[in-house]
Amino acid sequence: MTLSEDELIQIRRNFHQIPELALHETETHKYLLEVIKTFKQDYLKLKKISELPTALLVKVTGSDPQRTIGYRADMDALPVTENNGLAYASKHQGIMHACGHDLHMTVALGILNYYSENQPKDNLVFFFQPAEESESGGRQAYDLGVFSGEYQVDEFYGLHDNADLPSGVIGCRNGTLFAGTTEVNVTVHGTSGHAAYPHEANDAVVIAANFITQVQTIISRNIDPTKCGVITFGKLEAGTIRNVIAGTARIEGTIRGLTQDMIEFIRQRIVEVAKGLELSFNDKIDLEFNQGGYYPVENNPELTTRFINYMKQSDAKYQDMAPAMTGEDFGYLLNKIPGTMFWLGVDSPGSLHSADFLPNEKAIEDGIAAFTGFLNYRMNSEEN
Numbered sequence: 386m387t388l389s390e391d392e393l394i395q396i397r398r399n400f401h402q403i404p405e406l407a408l409h410e411t412e413t414h415k416y417l418l419e420v421i422k423t424f425k426q427d428y429l430k431l432k433k434i435s436e437l438p439t440a441l442l443v444k445v446t447g448s449d450p451q452r453t454i455g456y457r458a459d460m461d462a463l464p465v466t467e468n469n470g471l472a473y474a475s476k477h478q479g480i481m482h483a484c485g486h487d488l489h490m491t492v493a494l495g496i497l498n499y500y501s502e503n504q505p506k507d508n509l510v511f512f513f514q515p516a517e518e519s520e521s522g523g524r525q526a527y528d529l530g531v532f533s534g535e536y537q538v539d540e541f542y543g544l545h546d547n548a549d550l551p552s553g554v555i556g557c558r559n560g561t562l563f564a565g566t567t568e569v570n571v572t573v574h575g576t577s578g579h580a581a582y583p584h585e586a587n588d589a590v591v592i593a594a595n596f597i598t599q600v601q602t603i604i605s606r607n608i609d610p611t612k613c614g615v616i617t618f619g620k621l622e623a624g625t626i627r628n629v630i631a632g633t634a635r636i637e638g639t640i641r642g643l644t645q646d647m648i649e650f651i652r653q654r655i656v657e658v659a660k661g662l663e664l665s666f667n668d669k670i671d672l673e674f675n676q677g678g679y680y681p682v683e684n685n686p687e688l689t690t691r692f693i694n695y696m697k698q699s700d701a702k703y704q705d706m707a708p709a710m711t712g713e714d715f716g717y718l719l720n721k722i723p724g725t726m727f728w729l730g731v732d733s734p735g736s737l738h739s740a741d742f743l744p745n746e747k748a749i750e751d752g753i754a755a756f757t758g759f760l761n762y763r764m765n766s767e768e769n
């Protein structure tokens with residue numbers, strides 16, 4: 386049975402109530418299986434990955450396959466406490482689908498549901514991917530070799546919802562769509578002591594404050610203003626009480642650039658700033674960098690031109706986009722397999738990753754219609 390709009394919205398709300406952090410998506414995985422079991426099974430084949438147990442691959446066997454087309458939907462949520470007063474709010478304290486992966490999975494299920502009823506010409510592989518926000522689930526799956534044999538994918542597609550685009554609008558661009566990112570962890574080792582005797586201690590809070598301010602000058606003073614770079618420290622922890630000088634501080638952040646060269650440049654300058662602070666404060670600063678699979682998201686020219694041309698002449702609402710500084714480990718998959726990532730507008734009052742993120746659920750149907758329309762054209766048009 387084809388899922389109705391109300392059923393799809395209910396599915397998204399069910400996902401919304403059970404958000405789980407990267408690599409812990411067990412309830413989500415179980416619910417995905419529950420939903421997929423209600424679909425007609427004739428053309429479907431499910432594959433689990435023992436080393437990545439929350440992931441799920443679903444193959445739809447084509448009637449006369451020329452190729453295998455992959456579609457990825459990410460599954461994980463964020464450590465954010467929801468602030469929307471919803472009847473279907475998160476049941477998991479302090480965790481929220483603040484990046485819309487509940488909606489991504491629902492769109493994927495809608496597309497899968499359609500092709501479970503209407504056998505596609507080409508083979509399709511749906512990849513429900515854990516750990517997009519951290520831990521690089523896409524990269525892990527690829528490196529485990531899951532996209533091989535009958536799950537080998539010739540071209541890959543995936544969407545991300547966009548809070549600022551009108552609901553249902555498809556946004557895309559050829560070339561770089563998203564930045565590459567690298568996670569950075571900083572541990573400042575000072576010496577603790579009494580608040581009244583700062584000269585006998587080495588205050589890690591003061592060093593951390595200097596580190597953060599100096600590192601921000603990399604963006605404002607070291608990079609060409611016409612090129613894009615971002616450094617954000619989203620987490621800072623130090624100390625235990627007001628009258629004890631903190632001996633250590635821990636800072637966690639992310640650096641971003643539209644090219645790998647920019648990421649490398651920012652990384653190198655952070656190392657230099659840390660060395661300078663070690664000299665001036667006589668402390669020790671440990672740095673850890675981890676790019677994982679968060680490569681710049683590079684859309685394939687040929688496939689993306691076809692995708693954009695289709696969207697422009699179809700019933701879909703389409704908008705050309707500038708590159709964004711969001712990251713995605715779909716960048717790793719697109720580095721290995723050609724494909725296209727695109728935005729789906731959800732017109733949310735709160736931004737992505739905020740406690741107020743609230744996508745317009747009407748976008749679910751629009752996303753399904755736009756992408757199934759594209760797939761039917763890709764698979765059946767003479768000129769392809």
Ligand SMILES: CC(=O)N[C@@H](CCC[C@H](N)C(=O)O)C(=O)O
Pocket residue numbers: 484517518519520545566567568638639640679710711712713714737
């Ligand atoms: C779409 C989105 O918001 N993605 C995340 C990806 C995180 C990458 C990595 N963990 C990092 O923080 O650099 C993003 O924050 O852009």
